[in-house]
Every structure is written in structure tokens, then in C-alpha cells.
Amino acid sequence: MKNQEEFQPKGTVAILVVFVITLIVLWGTIYLTLLQRGGTV
Amino acid sequence: MTAQTYSLSPKEKSFVSWHLLVAMVALALGTLFGPLQAFQHAGLNLYPFLQPLIKSYYQGLTLHAVLNALVWTTFFITGFLTFNVIYGLKRPLRYPTLNQVGFCLMIIGLVMAAIPILLNKASVLYTFYPPMKAHWAYYVGLTLVVVGSWVEGYGFYFTYAAWRKENPGERTPFIAFASVLTMVLWQIATLGVAVEMLTMLIPWSLGLIETVDPQLARTYFWFTGHPLVYFWLLPAYISWYAMLPKQVGGKMFSYSLARLAFWLFLLLSVPLGFHHQYVDPGVPPGWKFVHAVLTFSVFFPSLLTAFTVSASLEYGARKNGGTGLFRWVLALPWRDPSVAAQLLAGLLFFFGGIGGLANAAYNVNLELHNTTFVPGHFHLTVATGVTLSFMGVSYWLVPYLTGKKLWKPDLARWQAWLWFIGMIIFSNAMHVLGILGAPRRTALGDAPYVPAEWNSRLLQVGIGGGILFIGAILYFAVMIGTAFSKVKVEKEVEVPVAEALQPVSQTPAWLDRWAPWVYAALALIVIAYGPQLYEQIRNISLTSPGFRVW
């Protein structure tokens, strides 16, 4: 258990931050396109 | 170091090899049609040259989809899981004959389904939505493939039970645990399509009943259709969690969370099929929204996987001298084709996840349903995250099984990179076209409504498809070269199974107990599907006769 506490996966956090930013930008673009195309009811 | 001296017997090795052989032959045939579709989109239609062997784009598309998405995956997976169960439990199959019977059923089913497809009597794609009606042998054949895989699964259960008896109180070794779980998930998931086949499609195609209910058939189909992708994905996750870390010199970062992720997949994979039916007329929006929330929640174990796997790899990279926030990635053994293939597969799988989260987002599906965004998405997931990983696995597994050295590892590495690059070009274009409104499953080269602004993207689809095809050829060259090579491995290939960073004995006992998780999964299915299934079956309208429209 000690072994795991000593190891700080900072690089993993860095990669995931980049991933999350990409996710928000791409998903957000698709979502905004949806809003721009308007209602259906 | 624990000594890993256990080895499969020659018979067991050959049994697993047969699975992989059928899988690869299917992939070779199925992949042949990929570039034909991509080129057709780009304005180069090669289908006329295949007359009279292959009658149409859609027959080619059916072959591509069935052979790659159903046959390649199912055969590779049952083979790989068989290997994992035996090697993980370090004991032979309890009833090898049972597994052999299962495999034979799969082969019989495959042949039965292949004949009508090749004769253009089943050009209904791999979703076979009624009331399009294929030859009965197509439905019976596919059903037999599934039943055969069930029988192989029963073989796993008996083997696992025997191991349990021999090793009371011990934690199940991860690769065996995860493999048995994948099979349990598959057996629950395929109930939907089994009911569809047995109560509708098979009697209908045999002429025993005249009409079917296409809406109810869709509900049955997608009960199976989504967890199907987890059946494809989990074996790749087994490799990413438990094998890849060893290959890069690391350890499993969290043995417990790896197990938790698998349990969550078992719990959440099935009760969310309505997210494939968001724009169906016959399902109420309330239930669609419930399934949307459940779909988002099954994204969670994948986010967990992203962290755990990445940290396991980082641990290995840092031990190899990797430094920096991002630079450690370069310290991974990229020269090993098995590692390169799986790292690139994982990288593109991130983007597959993003597209999946868009498809799954309830009304966002109005923008994307049945557009090229969807095949763009699943070529990142099943055709890369899964398929490229399986290719990576085969770069060590085939030498292990055959005792032959991997033929031309350089070509294998090129294969991984070409697949990666080709897929980026292909799938990016498919996603963009989808948002612009391009329909999927359509011979776009013949479509009169294609606006000029799509043309550059359609060309990219063709270019990407071409590069992928070269990648595929390299894969088969390496596999054939290895099989026929005369160069034996010096000593048996070491099976990469990573140790855990924490002692395995510290895994909580509730992460190794089946009953609560399986019951909870079944309960969640009853809650999420029960009311709608009851409603749709009670109001069944058997009003659709069959059509042959190709």
C-alpha cells in the first residue's frame, strides 16, 4: 500500500486534463449546433 | 517475483488457436469491403467489377459488418477468454468437450449464416431490422453462433466452480475473473436478440407466421445491441488493465478499482438500450431519458479505466526513466508492436468515448442519429479501441500459441501506425460529415442530394479507408508470416500478467462475490426495461409482412 501512496501519477492527471478539455470543447460544439438548429415541439 | 511456469497444453493451445484463425479469416474477408465502401463515398465505385460475385454495395456492407463486428469479435473473444480462464486459474478446462461442442456450434452457425449472405439472400446488414426479411438460414446461423458462445461460457463456469472448490477463500485471479464476468454479461445481454430470433424472425422467415412487429423487434434487438459493445470492449480492457502494464514494465495501479470497474459494467451495460431508440416513435420520452441517465452512468467505469490504466502505464514509464508531465509517454516501449498497437488503440478510444457521449445524449441524437457520425464513432471504438488492441494482443499471443517468433516486428509496428493514421483521417471526416447531415449505410456516391461542401470530406473517407486497408494487409502478412515461419521462439513466450501495486490480498471481499452483483444487474434490467417491455408486448401489433428490397 505504501508503494501506491509514494507514487504520484502526475502525468496521468495531466493527460486527463487535456482529455477533459477536448471532451468539453467537442461535446460543447455538437451541443451548440443542436441548440442553433432549434426546437422540435 | 512469482514464478509463472504454468503453461497451456498443446491441445489447449490448438483449441485457442482455432478460435483466432476463424476470427482472422473473417476479418480478412470483411476488411476487404471496407475500402470499397470508402472509395464509393469518394466517387470511385469498384463494386461493378465484383459482378456477379458481389451484387451490390449493400451486400458488401453486410459482409463487412457481419464478418468484422460479429464474427471477428466473437471468435477472437471466446478464444482469448478461454486462454484467460485456463491461464488465469492455472488449471485446465473442467469439461473440454463442452467447450469444443460450443466451438463447433459457432462454426456451424457461421457457415449457415455466411451462405445466404454470399448468395445475396441476406443483404439486411448486421442489425437485420424487420420487416426486411432475409433467408431463414441467416437468422438460424447467427443464433447458433450465439448459442455456441453460450455453451463455451458454460464451460468457463464449470471450470471456475472447480477452481473455487480447490481454492476456497482465495481472490479470483484478475484475468480469469474479468473473463468469466465478460461471459456473464454476454449471456444476460443476448437474451434480447434470442427472444427476437425465436419468437419473431426465425418462425417468420420459415413461413410459420405471416407478420411481425418491427417496433418490438427493435426493442429486443437493442436490449442486446448496446451491451454487445461491452462484450467487445471488456476483453480489450482486460489486456489494458492486466497485461499492457506488464508489457511496459509497470504494475496494475489499482487491483480493486479494476475489479470495481468490471462489476459496474456488469451492472450498467444492459439497462440502457433505448439510447439507440431515441428517435423511435414507439418508445415514450420518459423511458428514453431514464436510459440516457443510465448510459451516462456507464461512462463512469470507463473514466475510471482511463485513470487506472494510464497510471499503471505511467508507473512503468517512470521506472524506465521517464520524466516530465507528458514526456514520460516517450519512455514507454513503443518499439514493441504489441505495446504500440494497444497504446494507439487506447489513444483513439478516448475520442471514441467523446463521440459516444454525444450519441448517448438524448436529444443530441436528433443531430446524429443514422448519420455517418455513428460509424465514425464505432470505427474508433470497436474498429480501433477493440480491434487494434486485439491485433496488439495477437502479436504476443500467436507466438505463444504457435511457438513461432513474430515475423517482421517492424511491419507489425508499421501496421499499428498506419491503422492509427488511416483511422484518424477516416473517422474525423465521418464525424464531420455526420454533423453536416450525411446519412450512414448509404452508397453516397450515388446519392443525388450530396452538396458540394461534402466532397472534400468524402475524399478523406476514401483516403483514410485506403490507408487502413494497407494496415490490414500488413497485419495479415505478419500473421501468415508468423504461422509459416520456421524460426521458433528460444523459450516459451512469457504471458504478460501484471502484478498489483498493492497486495492482492487487500482486495475487499465484496469485490469477489458474484451473487449480489448479478442480482443487482438483473433487478436494474427489470426496473429499466420491465414496464416498457410489458407495454410493448401487451400492445403488440403484428402487422408487417416481410419484404425483400435488395
Added chain:
Amino acid sequence: MSTTSLHVHPYEKRWIIFSIVLLIVFTTAVAIAAFALGIQVPSPEQRVDPRTVAVDPNSPWSNPGLREIAPGRYEAYILAQTWQFQPREIRVPVGSRVTFYVTSKDVQHTFKIQDTNINMQIVPGQVSKLTVTFKKPGTYPFICSEYCGIGHAGMFGQIIVTP
């Protein structure tokens, strides 16, 4: 038997919390678009018999087309079949609010109007219904995006929104 509890690295703990928050935010965004902004998915409308829907004189799809139900408000009954839509062309003035009722007399199709959020699976026996307001003049192609047989790629029509 040990009774160890689940051990999670502090970094991963934070990632788990963040993941859950992120998924809740996305779910909320979707719910707002659906329930506040009226971008909704189809709901069960009515059942029909695909064998008679195109010929039964009481069925609106025996005479598919556009009906004006109030000034600027229309109902469009569209019949999907291999491999065409009936009618193939609809003309409405800009600002019109059109409710589409689409069904199939044979296999499944998809009715998708480009540059709008109208995208519905057309399942024989069911009626798919959604509404759209055409705010800009122009030509809006509607296409079939579900494989429906050999002539599928040619199955389309258009809505002409006049100024």
C-alpha cells in the same frame, strides 16, 4: 477472511468526484435543451396498419401532403416507401410552423430534414411526429438515412421555404 476496505489513491479519488460532476453537468445541459428549450425526441403518437395505411380512404396517408390548419400552421402527412417519400416536395412561406406525421407502408426508413433537428425513425405500424418552425427561406432537403434496400441512396425530397 480479511475485511479490508476499498483503498483509493487520493488523485484517483478526486478524479472520481470530478467524473461524476462532469456527467451530472452534461445530463443537466441535455435536460435544459429538452424540457426548457423544446428540443424533444418523438413520443408514441398512434398506430396504423402498414398494409392499408396508403389505401384506406380514412387514412390521411392515402392522400399524403400538406394541410394548413391555421394561418402559418401546417400539418404534413408524409408516406415513406421504397424508395421515395410522398410528397417529394413541400412549399411553405418563411416562418411557417409545420408538424410532420410520417409513416411507412413497407420497411423501416428514417426521415431527416437537413439543417433542422427533425430526425425520426420511421417504423411500419407507427407514426413519427415532430414539429419545426422554418425561420429562414431556402431549400431544405429531407433524406432517408436508414438502409431500406437497393434504391436507398436516391430516397429524398425537399421543403422549399419561400420568402
